[in-house]
Amino acid sequence: MEPYKKHTSVAALMNRNNVDTDQIVPKQFLKKVQRTGFGAHLFHDWRFNADGSDDLTFELNKPAFQGAKILVTGDNFGCGSSREHAPWAIADYGFNTIISTSFADIFFNNCFKNAILPIVVDINTLNALMEEIAGNEGVSFEVDLEGQKLTTPGGNSFEFEVDPFRKQNLLEGLDDISVSLTHADKIDAFEERQKSAQPWLWHTAS
Amino acid sequence: MDVANTMVKDAMKRTMYEKIWDDHLVHEEPGKAALLYVDRHLMHEVTSPQAFEGLKLANRSVRNPHSVLATLDHCVPTKDRDKPIADPIARLQVETMMANCDTHGLNLYDMASPNNGVIHIVVPEHGFVHPGMVTVCGDSHTATHGAFGALAFGIGTSEVEHVMATQTLPQTKSKSMLVKVDGELSEFCTAKDIALAVIGKIGTAGGNGHVIEFAGEAVVNLSMEGRMTLCNMAIEGGARAGLVAPDEKTYAFLKGREFAPKGDDWDMAMAYWQNLPTDEGAEFDAIIILAAEDIAPQVTWGTSPEQVVSVNSVVPAPESFDDEVKAQACKSALEYMDLQANTKITDISIDYAFIGSCTNGRIEDFRAAAKVAKGTSVADGVTAIAVPGSYMVKKQAEEEGLDQIFIEAGWEWRDPGCSMCLAMNGDELKAGQRCASTSNRNFEGRQGKGGRTHLVSPAMAAAAAAAGKFVDIR
Numbered sequence: 001m002e003p004y005k006k007h008t009s010v011a012a013l014m015n016r017n018n019v020d021t022d023q024i025v026p027k028q029f030l031k032k033v034q035r036t037g038f039g040a041h042l043f044h045d046w047r048f049n050a051d052g053s054d055d056l057t058f059e060l061n062k063p064a065f066q067g068a069k070i071l072v073t074g075d076n077f078g079c080g081s082s083r084e085h086a087p088w089a090i091a092d093y094g095f096n097t098i099i100s101t102s103f104a105d106i107f108f109n110n111c112f113k114n115a116i117l118p119i120v121v122d123i124n125t126l127n128a129l130m131e132e133i134a135g136n137e138g139v140s141f142e143v144d145l146e147g148q149k150l151t152t153p154g155g156n157s158f159e160f161e162v163d164p165f166r167k168q169n170l171l172e173g174l175d176d177i178s179v180s181l182t183h184a185d186k187i188d189a190f191e192e193r194q195k196s197a198q199p200w201l202w203h204t205a206s
Numbered sequence: 207m208d209v210a211n212t213m214v215k216d217a218m219k220r221t222m223y224e225k226i227w228d229d230h231l232v233h234e235e236p237g238k239a240a241l242l243y244v245d246r247h248l249m250h251e252v253t254s255p256q257a258f259e260g261l262k263l264a265n266r267s268v269r270n271p272h273s274v275l276a277t278l279d280h281c282v283p284t285k286d287r288d289k290p291i292a293d294p295i296a297r298l299q300v301e302t303m304m305a306n307c308d309t310h311g312l313n314l315y316d317m318a319s320p321n322n323g324v325i326h327i328v329v330p331e332h333g334f335v336h337p338g339m340v341t342v343c344g345d346s347h348t349a350t351h352g353a354f355g356a357l358a359f360g361i362g363t364s365e366v367e368h369v370m371a372t373q374t375l376p377q378t379k380s381k382s383m384l385v386k387v388d389g390e391l392s393e394f395c396t397a398k399d400i401a402l403a404v405i406g407k408i409g410t411a412g413g414n415g416h417v418i419e420f421a422g423e424a425v426v427n428l429s430m431e432g433r434m435t436l437c438n439m440a441i442e443g444g445a446r447a448g449l450v451a452p453d454e455k456t457y458a459f460l461k462g463r464e465f466a467p468k469g470d471d472w473d474m475a476m477a478y479w480q481n482l483p484t485d486e487g488a489e490f491d492a493i494i495i496l497a498a499e500d501i502a503p504q505v506t507w508g509t510s511p512e513q514v515v516s517v518n519s520v521v522p523a524p525e526s527f528d529d530e531v532k533a534q535a536c537k538s539a540l541e542y543m544d545l546q547a548n549t550k551i552t553d554i555s556i557d558y559a560f561i562g563s564c565t566n567g568r569i570e571d572f573r574a575a576a577k578v579a580k581g582t583s584v585a586d587g588v589t590a591i592a593v594p595g596s597y598m599v600k601k602q603a604e605e606e607g608l609d610q611i612f613i614e615a616g617w618e619w620r621d622p623g624c625s626m627c628l629a630m631n632g633d634e635l636k637a638g639q640r641c642a643s644t645s646n647r648n649f650e651g652r653q654g655k656g657g658r659t660h661l662v663s664p665a666m667a668a669a670a671a672a673a674g675k676f677v678d679i680r
Contacts, residue, residue, distance in 0.1 A: 017531050017534075017535065018410060018411075018510060018535065020510075020647075020649045022628075022647070022649040022650065022651055022652050023649070023650065023651070026651055026655070027628050027629060027630045027652075028630065030252050030280075030630065031252070031281060031293070031295040031296050031298075031299050031630065032295065032299075033255035033256070033259070033298060033299055033302050034255075034256065034259075035256040035259070035260075035363075045650070045651050045655055074531075075411065075531065076410060076411040076414070076444070079410055079411065079444065080346070080647060080649060081345075081346050081360075082253070082344060082345055082346040082348075082360035082361060082362055083252075083253065083362070084253070084344075084362030084363040084364060085363075087362075102411060102414060104411070104414065104444060105380075105414060105415065105444070105445075105446050106346060106359075106360050106361070106362065106441075109361075109362065109365070110362035110364070110365075113362060113364035113365070114364070163239070163378070164237045164238075165237060165238040165239050165376075166239070176364070176368055176376060177264070177266075177367065177368050177371050177372060179376075180241060180368065180372045180374055180376065181371070181372060183232065183233045183241060184372075186232050186233045186241070187232055187241075187243070187372060187373060187374055190232045190243050191243075191373075194243070198474075198475075198478060199471065199474070200467035200471035200472075200474055200475045201245060201336075201339075203467070203471055
């Protein structure tokens with residue numbers, strides 16, 4: 001995973017609530033066996049006309065938002081399915097930061113596996129950020145994960161919360177599996193205890 | 207903090223969730239996510255290929271093959287299964303799953319297997335998940351298995367790889383929510399109606415950050431299949447997982463099934479399971495109470511499961527919502543669904559009816575629907591498909607003559623699969639078509655681009671197919 005470095009990037013505005021995973025990546029794209037290339041399908045049904053051309057009324061198609069790495073959006077982002085194809089599409093498209101008042105649980109977890117930083121803010125902060133972008137499309141924000149600070153030119157800077165373990169993994173680009181395997185001896189020990197305390201779990205039918 | 211020794215009885219009052227959590231802690235240290243042991247890993251073809259690829263690239267293997275049960279369900283056709291899968295991408299995905307399971311020695315119910323079906327239907331059929339187990343799957347409706355008092359939740363593909371490699375997952379502990387449904391449910395209402403009523407009350411984000419324990423007379427009175435339907439929908443209320451305390455019904459359901467403990471193992475397992483229910487006086491972070499008598503057959507009208515009303519009600523107007531966000535969501539939903547405010551639900555016509563999915567694809571669902579469908583005919587202009595959740599359900603239904611009831615009424619009787627729940631296999635709505643569906647999500651485009659989904663119980667779907675519009679079945 002790429003380490004998450006401090007950056008100043010365009011912030012795109014998607015002022016919708018409850019954006020679900022069926023919108024982020026519709027099901028017909030889940031048949032692929034590779035992990036790559038999902039950016040082309042991000043928000044497919046909203047983003048493209050029936051003939052495949054860009055739907056210019058879709059906010060992310062605005063010229064000012066091209067190249068944006070930050071997505072500012074409404075409540076309960078990513079609700080619905082566990083499909084990790086959703087953050088794959090978001091990351092492959094180019095976003096590495098999402099700001100909202102809340103995220104669905106599974107989607108939130110999936111972000112951290114894909115070098116995406118989901119930032120939870122209160123409604124007043126969200127509204128201020130949305131107003132700043134709406135009044136100045138193409139504006140860039142600075143995201144400093146190490147310092148847990150987001151800075152905007154319009155004076156809406158704030159500090160944000162992030163779980164320290166997840167923060168470290170994002171900063172260092174650490175792979176969860178390697179980290180867990182540093183505790184391999186504890187996993188072995190757990191299984192030994194379970195085999196003796198709950199032996200039926202280890203007697204399988206086949 | 208040292209890892210709590212498993213099986214040590216804690217003097218503190220704990221919820222069932224806390225007990226299961228404590229008994230699965232492999233490692234915990236301040237400032238880091240805890241490492242939780244995973245007992246059961248369920249798999250299907252859509253969320254696994256990249257995980258197997260990752261394992262291969264890192265030169266790792268599946269740690270505990272015996273903990274895995276896999277199926278093919280999302281992409282498989284529900285008819286003409288003797289022919290190769292038409293969609294080449296779907297065919298590749300299915301073949302990839304078969305090859306991966308073969309390579310790693312994993313138990314797979316493939317399309318030729320008499321055990322094949324939807325993952326959350328076949329797993330309980332074989333007694334694979336027991337009370338107190340931590341169970342995961344790359345699928346949000348894994349919550350279904352909470353019906354057995356197991357901590358069961360959906361995970362992403364990276365986590366699928368992590369579980370295969372380590373048999374553990376880093377997890378942060380959720381809060382606990384108690385949803386208590388007191389009283390007696392009407393004979394015309396089902397677990398599906400309870401689930402929709404709960405989501406209507408708490409919203410699709412209401413359970414965010416929580417594990418929900420369902421309790422109360424109406425929940426206890428549900429059959430195991432009813433409890434599965436209820437827990438299945440916990441994710442639609444934003445919860446991490448749903449749980450129902452194991453009891454005599456749970457043990458009776460499990461006893462004798464292929465993967466249930468046998469002989470002395472059964473007695474030892476029962477002793478453990480009986481200590482799992484929440485302690486008297488344990489505290490929950492949130493408590494929601496509903497009266498079962500207040501629950502009427504539910505019908506969703508919008509593009510989120512929380513946009514739901516009783517069948518004897520009307521489509522709401524945006525102005526009727528105090529909350530600006532909900533009002534705006536109502537407006538967008540009415541536009542997508544092509545519905546007018548204040549239209550009676552019973553005046554809404556349908557083009558399609560679908561009975562099936564991991565929510566309502568079990569034998570009791572087909573019995574309930576057949577009871578309503580018997581002697582009726584599917585209305586002109588309506589297509590109705592009945593998709594058993596597994597070959598075992600299909601066989602049982604045929605032994606009971608249910609298939610004949612559906613076929614004589616003009617329904618198509620299909621082979622198992624996720625089918626129209628999410629329309630990955632060719633069973634789908636055309637733009638603008640309206641469907642009475644026993645599935646779990648009514649998001650825009652869920653059943654096909656431009657498709658309009660109304661979530662209901664099986665009996666309600668059968669009634670709607672016959673009338674060509676929604677009916678109050680009471």
